């Protein structure tokens with residue numbers, strides 16, 4: 171692939187009717203469009219922004235290791251590396267000390283993801299989708315309405331463009347339009363909203379000395395912070411404190427943010443680095459869990475689940491859910507097969523992959539302290555290499571909470587702690 175800017179296809183080349191109409195050409199939408207088209211479907215990929223290089227600004231760019239498989243399937247890993255993506259490795263500070271997962275001696279490196287700023291990542295994935303045969307990228311198209319056929323079945327969307335309204339017909343409408351998804355609202359896929367009792371602020375630093383390319387996370391129970399090395403020597407430093415501190419914090423944002431970072435154990439030396447951005451963030455960011463399907467409709471990415479900013483999972487899950495959708499519905503769309511059954515498969519896959527994680531994410535968003543299981547596992551991971559690797563698989567979202575907390579792992583964690591107490 172090239173990393174040139176995406177282009178719109180000529181109007182005359184567009185089919186009158188698509189198999190899928192996707193609202194939102196960000197991580198989830200571009201992944202689904204590319205993979206659906208490869209499966210033989212004709213895809214209209216609509217994006218409300220006019221510029222093909224638009225990107226999400228509120229993000230700290232950590233792509234979890236669980237997204238590696240999808241990036242590999244898309245075929246973009248060489249382009250990511252060329253763009254300066256940093257292969258990420260994560261260490262976490264807890265009150266029991268640092269958890270630093272390492273591979274077994276002589277074994278392969280641990281699975282990793284990438285850190286790459288969205289200003290580079292989003293245009294790159296959009297260009298990749300636009301260059302895929304079967305995808306028409308339509309920028310400057312804002313979805314405003316769902317269209318239905320005479321039998322009431324979903325049959326496309328109405329979009330607002332600078333030339334007026336357009337109807338774009340398709341058998342499947344995909345909401346890849348982020349946390350405030352218009353498609354979800356139009357389809358009445360309301361779901362559940364969870365209170366987020368933390369706020370977040372972050373800034374970019376150049377020349378911040380770090381531990382190689384390691385991303386560091388501080389779990390101060392309940393406050394959280396991260397330092398994440400990205401492309402071009404930029405490190406994103408994010409703080410995610412309990413909301414109780416917000417009024418005082420906001421009184422002097424600059425001083426509060428800098429003070430919070432300086433007080434971290436083994437703090438990143440921000441005073442020896444150059445800050446190259448303002449301090450930005452979110453003070454009210456409720457999380458959402460929606461049923462990801464309805465007849466003729468699918469939601470992917472944040473439109474289905476909003477889970478950040480604390481864990482840095484939404485980008486990886488946007489990629490994964492885009493892939494799961496394409497795998498489930500691609501053949502049915504391309505061969506005029508049973509779309510209803512294919513959507514059921516997608517809904518089940520989504521649930522199996524993310525329901526357990528999202529349960530923990532929304533529970534921890536209350537700003538509660540660690541529960542006894544978390545205390546047991548994290549304290550053991552700080553002391554024992556095997557437990558640290560196990561923690562890495564869970565934090566990378568390569569295994570779910572049930573495998574993380576399996577009886578053998580709990581027994582091992584207990585034994586590690588007893589041994590250390592004895593020592």
Ligand SMILES: Cc1cc2nc3c(=O)[nH]c(=O)nc-3n(C[C@H](O)[C@H](O)[C@H](O)COP(=O)(O)OP(=O)(O)OC[C@H]3O[C@@H](n4cnc5c(N)ncnc54)[C@H](O)[C@@H]3O)c2cc1C
Nearest residue numbers: 194196197198218230231232313348471472479482484485
């Ligand atoms: C402060 C913060 C930090 C974060 N940090 C991380 C991190 O480090 N790692 C991580 O994995 N996740 C992180 N996230 C979450 C991550 O940004 C999202 O999960 C991710 O962007 C979701 O991708 P998406 O493709 O589903 O949606 P989005 O990236 O939100 O894209 C939605 C797209 O739909 C378009 N759109 C919206 N409405 C319409 C419409 N009506 N018609 C047409 N187009 C429309 C938008 O313009 C946009 O391009 C963070 C979130 C926040 C708030």
